[in-house]
Amino acid sequence: MDERKPTREEAYELLTKYIKSENLIKHALAVEGVMLHFAEILGEEDKEKWGIIGLVHDIDYEMYPEQHCKKVVEILKENNWPEDYIHAVVSHGWEICSDVKPEARMEKVLYTIDELTGLITAVALMRPTKSIHDTELKSVKKKWKQKNFAAGANREIIEKGAEMLGMDLDFIIDETIKGMRKVADSIGLKGINT
Secondary structure (H helix, E strand, O other), rough: OOOOOOHHHHHHHHHHHHHOOOHHHHHHHHHHHHHHHHHHHHOOHHHHHHHHHHHHHOOOOOOOHHHOOOOOHHHHOOOOOOOOHHHHHHHHHHHOOOOOOOOOOHHHHHHHHHHEEEEEEEHHHHOOOOOOOOOOOOHHHHHHHHOOOOOOOOHHHHHHHHHOOOOOOHHHHHHHHHHHHHHHOOOOOOOOOO
């Protein structure tokens, strides 16, 4: 089966066509960076696919918030994206705005780290340096317990995702931080005075 594979350039062009918010673009870049990092540490062959799916996972969120994880199907089909890419993107909203369950390991990683990148970003921005480079696991764990901190980051989803992956939550948080450090510049978390 010789299915067309979208390129990173196409994915970014599509992202910026539908997303104008600088923060949402930074979120997409953070998720892309973390997906690439996980693909690397898990020994996945198609790292680029993992990154691309991370990059476009929220493309319908800004223009069609009421149709999040639904409108994206139409958008990606119009652009001739393969079914497995579409399934992966839609599955990140499982039991929130989609009934498509994450099945593949890549989908489970996306489901888990999507909310987590938001929480880690909030923790990093609270630091005097505003940097991901000195954000550590213990800082995130401390803020994790404060339910009113970054309340939009659903801890239950992160925990459910970790369970689906059969991975320790601390490991996932730590590796997500490492993935975000690799793209610190493009996600605005390089920090001040660094």
